[in-house]
Amino acid sequence: MPAERTRQHTIPVAAARRRRLRADRARQLADLLRHQVLGGGFPGGVLPHEEVIGADYGVSRNTVRQALDLLRAEQLVERQPGVGTVVVCQKYPHALDRLMGLAETLHPHGRVTNEVRTISPVPAPAPAPVADRLRIPPRSEVLYVERLRRLDGLPLSLDLTYVPMHIGLPLLDADLENNDVFRLIEETAGQPLGTAEITLEAVNADAHSAAVLEAPRGTAVLMLERLTHLADGAPVDLEFIRFRGDRLTMRGLLRRTL
DSSP states (O other): OHHHHHHHHHHHHHHHHHHHHHHHHHHHHHHHHHHHHHTTOSGGGBOOOHHHHHHHHTOOHHHHHHHHHHHHHTTSEEEETTTEEEEOOOOEEEESSSOOOHHHHTGGGOOEEEEEEEEEEEEOSIIIIIIIHHTOOTTOEEEEEEEEEEETTEEEEEEEEEEEHHHHGGGGGSOTTSSOHHHHHHHHHTSOEEEEEEEEEEEEOOHHHHHHHTOOTTOEEEEEEEEEEETTSOEEEEEEEEEETTTEEEEOOOOOOO
């Protein structure tokens, strides 16, 4: 009797393991194909036939179909009758190993413009989140700037920026619609930027952010928190940037040092 129960349990466990392995293979293949999709690795934006992909990667046609379903769910590809599977969404690279403004980073891919939604002096919110990090007295005024940033007209990011008033005051009269804040800060400070501390995570878009970015409410966005310092080490720019994850990918070259 115990042996019979063992056999009964072994069969569904083995079947579940096979299902799980198929799903794993599909996910692994989707990761590899995603790299090619985002890197422009398919001529004309058309993926090879499912049989060709299966032969290239040594997987079954069912696994290929499941992998393509995952990419379709990410809205990276779609099936077009008479054509096949085609790339429908282009993601733009944002470097994580260089301190550059968005317009500088994406210059090869199009024109970045800024819609300044809010710009005004405000008391630094709560000491720790802003005042302490910018090394200014609590409740000191900072310049708050909220911008919707577009690439060739498409919403790309929502930037919330805090700048100390001795740096921010000249920005009130600056052309923020056509210039990166980084360049303007360097002009005002009379020295280049030096370093930045960054934190990158995925968060769900709140109603306001989703509406501004023209994204579905609750969709995942890339949240970049960045505290930028001048070359002399003084903090001058604290930003909370929400990127549309379907239009931008983070890339960098990291070196191992011991």
